[in-house]
Amino acid sequence: AQSVTQPDIHITVSEGASLELRCNYSYGATPYLFWYVQSPGQGLQLLLKYFSGDTLVQGIKGFEAEFKRSQSSFNLRKPSVHWSDAAEYFCAVAFNTGGFKTIFGAGTRLFVKA
């Protein structure tokens, strides 16, 4: 069955430090992959997406993610974290099951310390 795993429930980084949030997926075919961010009390905002082509994708707010087929991973990175990046981050995978469905990982909460 299709699944998305985010192994880190929460991560704390210092402002200005680099960030990597991990995501692994399970799906038999080439997935469509996404990262969304959720601030408290808000909906989910798309950070970036991967459908095909270049495996390093750029998103908004300085984020990037790299698709590694051999590792079934789609890790999110940012070279220098800002305090405003503190939020919950969700990795998601979409696939065609007759309908077209997106499922989400459990999320990683990012804390940024001064």
Added chain:
Amino acid sequence: EPEVTQTPSHQVTQMGQEVILRCVPISNHLYFYWYRQILGQKVEFLVSFYNNEISEKSEIFDDQFSVERPDGSNFTLKIRSTKLEDSAMYFCASMRATRTPLHFGNGTRLTVT
């Protein structure tokens, strides 16, 4: 930029009552979804809707739930007889076509007392 809008932002209801959560998807989108997020937990798929019918539903989406697109703009989720465990944030999302990302509304927080 067009947005998915959801009303109300917060709904409080008593157990056993019916609630209808409303959504206006982005106008040129064709695929519609409801997701649920219990406080502090993951975002869970409930149902997808395309071409005026349900495409897929999760095991959460039992007979107490229904969806409707009554006109060309609204997309509603009805819970017939609410239970305490239905308390959650409910997100509506829409998508223009397959292989495009979901666009989410800001959610309706449902509190069942």
